[in-house]
Amino acid sequence: MERNELFYLTRLRLAAWYALVMGCILGVSGLGVYQIVAHAYHETIDQGLESVAKALHKSIEPVWGKPKQLKQLAKQLSLDVCLTQADCLLSQTTGIQQSLSNVADPVNYYLRLLDRSQRPLTVAGVQLEQLPIASAEIRRQTVIDTSGIRYRQISLRLRTQDQLTGYMQVGRSLKDLDRHLAALRLTLLLGWPVTMIVIAICSWYLAGNAMQPVYRSYQQMEQFTGDAAHEFRTPLAAMHSTIDAAFRLHGQSGSDLLSEPISRTLQVIKRQNARLSKLVGDLLLLARLDQHQLAGEYCLCCLNDLISDLVEELAFLAIEAQVKLVQQVQTPKKLCILGNEEQLYRLFSNLIINGIQATPHGGQVTVTLESGERYAFIIVQDTGIGIAPEHQSLIFGRFYRIDRDRSRASGGSGLGLALACAIARAHKGSIQVQSQLNKGSTFTVKLPLQH
Numbered sequence: 522m523e524r525n526e527l528f529y530l531t532r533l534r535l536a537a538w539y540a541l542v543m544g545c546i547l548g549v550s551g552l553g554v555y556q557i558v559a560h561a562y563h564e565t566i567d568q569g570l571e572s573v574a575k576a577l578h579k580s581i582e583p584v585w586g587k588p589k590q591l592k593q594l595a596k597q598l599s600l601d602v603c604l605t606q607a608d609c610l611l612s613q614t615t616g617i618q619q620s621l622s623n624v625a626d627p628v629n630y631y632l633r634l635l636d637r638s639q640r641p642l643t644v645a646g647v648q649l650e651q652l653p654i655a656s657a658e659i660r661r662q663t664v665i666d667t668s669g670i671r672y673r674q675i676s677l678r679l680r681t682q683d684q685l686t687g688y689m690q691v692g693r694s695l696k697d698l699d700r701h702l703a704a705l706r707l708t709l710l711l712g713w714p715v716t717m718i719v720i721a722i723c724s725w726y727l728a729g730n731a732m733q734p735v736y737r738s739y740q741q742m743e744q745f746t747g748d749a750a751h752e753f754r755t756p757l758a759a760m761h762s763t764i765d766a767a768f769r770l771h772g773q774s775g776s777d778l779l780s781e782p783i784s785r786t787l788q789v790i791k792r793q794n795a796r797l798s799k800l801v802g803d804l805l806l807l808a809r810l811d812q813h814q815l816a817g818e819y820c821l822c823c824l825n826d827l828i829s830d831l832v833e834e835l836a837f838l839a840i841e842a843q844v845k846l847v848q849q850v851q852t853p854k855k856l857c858i859l860g861n862e863e864q865l866y867r868l869f870s871n872l873i874i875n876g877i878q879a880t881p882h883g884g885q886v887t888v889t890l891e892s893g894e895r896y897a898f899i900i901v902q903d904t905g906i907g908i909a910p911e912h913q914s915l916i917f918g919r920f921y922r923i924d925r926d927r928s929r930a931s932g933g934s935g936l937g938l939a940l941a942c943a944i945a946r947a948h949k950g951s952i953q954v955q956s957q958l959n960k961g962s963t964f965t966v967k968l969p970l971q972h
Contacts, residue, residue, distance in 0.1 A: 526946060528736055535732070536724040543720045544713075551709045558705060562698050566673055567661065574675045574691040577632065581689060585679045629694035631672070634679075636687050647672070647692075657688035663695070671695040744808075753801045757794060764791045803936040806867075807919070810943045821971060822865055824856040824897055828890050831869050838874065843882040846873070852892035859971045860948045868944040871937040872901040872964050879905035879962065892970070896950075899966040908956035916954065917942040941966075 584590035631646025639657050641649065652666040657676045664672050674692035678685055764787055832848040839846035858865075869888075876886040880903045889900040908916060915921050920935040945952040949969050956962035 528732060528739070532725070532728045532732055535728040536721070539724040539728065540717065540721045543724070544717050547716060547720070548713065551713060555702075555705060555709060559702055562701065563673075566693065566695070566698060567675075570673055570675050570691060570693055573630070573693075574677055574689070577691060578677045578679075578689055581634070582679050585681055585687060629696070631690075631692050633690040634687060635690065637685060639688060642687070654690075657690060664692070671699060753797075757798045757801060761791070761794050761798065764794065800936065803940055806864075807936070807940060807943055810864075810947050819859050819861050821857050822860050822862045824858060824865075824890060824899065824968075825850060827862065827865060828869065828888060828899065831866065831873060832888055835870065835873055835877070839877050839886065842877050842880070844877050844880045845885040846877070847885060847887045849887060849889040851889060854892070856890065856892055856897045857971050858897060858948065858968050860968070864944045864947070868941045868966065869899060869901070871941045872966070875937060876901050876903035876905065876962070876964075879903055881905065884961075895970060896967045897970050899968070900963060901966075902961065902963040904961040907958040907960050908954065908962055909958055913954055913956060917952070 584593075629646065631652070632643070633641055633645075633654065634643035635654065635657055636642055639654060641654060647666065651668070652664065652672060655662060655664045655674060657678075660676055662674055662676075664674055666672065671694075672692045673695055674690055677689045677691075679687040679689055767787060828848065828850070832846060836846055873886060873888060880886055884904040886901065886903045889898075889902070891898040891900065917938050919939040921939070942952050945966055945968070951967050953965045953967075954962060955965075
């Protein structure tokens with residue numbers, strides 16, 4: 522399958538699309554998993570923090586506004602009560618961590634009691650200079666200290682006789698959460714390319730397996746075409762010989778052995794036999810090109826001589842069609858390629874003959890030979906009827922004809938451009954077309970040079 526360019530490229534595109542789709546699904550799934558895990562972590566932290574805050578609030582609110590009882594409670598919780606913000610800034614207590622060690626050790630918790638004006642009365646766990654007081658009006662919020670560490674904080678109101686008299690803020694560090702999420706992100710980021718490599722390999726393998734039945738059918742069709750074309754050659758050659766023998770016998774006898782209707786019928790049969798023989802020859806050549814059976818017949822070919830001979834041989838055809846055939850060689854040196862001279866002759870002659878047939882009286886067909894750094898360019902330009910844009914991508918298909926009536930009248934079978942394209946690809950080259958209706962067409966053949 523790798524030897525056939527069509528199936529190789531199709532398999533490559535199929536595998537690439539499969540890997541791309543699976544990669545997108547994997548990426549979206551990984552993002553979804555990360556979001557779910559992060560959300561679950563946050564929910565768990567919020568629930569635990571809410572439980573701690575409610576337990577502390579339940580103990581603090583009844584004694585709020587009662588200095589003696591508040592000091593006693595602070596002593597029980599190992600808290601320092603400060604009367605001014607300066608005192609709170611000097612506080613070094615970590616008692617809140619000890620009193621809450623049974624909740625989440627070693628997670629860093631802090632507790633702050635604020636008055637009605639949100640001035641600190643009690644600070645424990647994290648110093649104010651490290652983590653300034655955030656707004657107490659927001660119940661849940663995430664704050665960041667001077668070191669860049671995130672904290673999750675819950676603020677609850679403290680009331681005395683249904684009057685707002687202060688606030689309580691309880692928070693905990695999110696350092697452990699950020700560490701876990703960073704590890705999860707790293708795992709997903711490192712796992713995605715590794716998984717994509719595995720998916721790409723599997724995609725290539727599965728695409729090959731999926732295309733095997735199609736490829737076998739294609740091979741059978743190729744084999745049938747080649748065998749049928751080969752088998753047709755013998756009866757067609759016999760028919761052609763029989764018709765020629767009849768005409769020769771008629772000419773030697775000097776008698777009117779063949780009536781005029783029979784003679785005309787034999788002439789028609791002879792023309793159709795020649796047309797069918799040409800079609801069979803084209804099919805056989807296409808089959809051999811598809812199966813790469815002609816690669817061993819390549820030799821060094823000079824494009825300058827080949828183009829000159831072709832223009833000289835087809836000059837009579839251009840004169841009959843009242844078309845000017847011009848040759849232009851843009852390089853002084855000889856351009857040589859590795860190829861089959863007979864096939865190349867067929868390639869260029871098809872393009873030039875098509876240009877002559879498509880050009881009205883008084884028009885011109887120009888054959889140009891140019892040299893690039895690594896490639897030779899053979900350009901066949903005519904001033905003919907042109908090709909509509911919707912046909913330009915289809916004209917290299919087998920048996921495709923734009924104007925069937927004109928093709929039949931000229932004896933065309935719709936294989937000329939398909940054969941030209943196949944020959945160009947067999948020589949590791951390409952063929953392109955540019956055309957405008959009623960302005961002409963330009964066919965450009967690119968072939969690798971042999972230095």
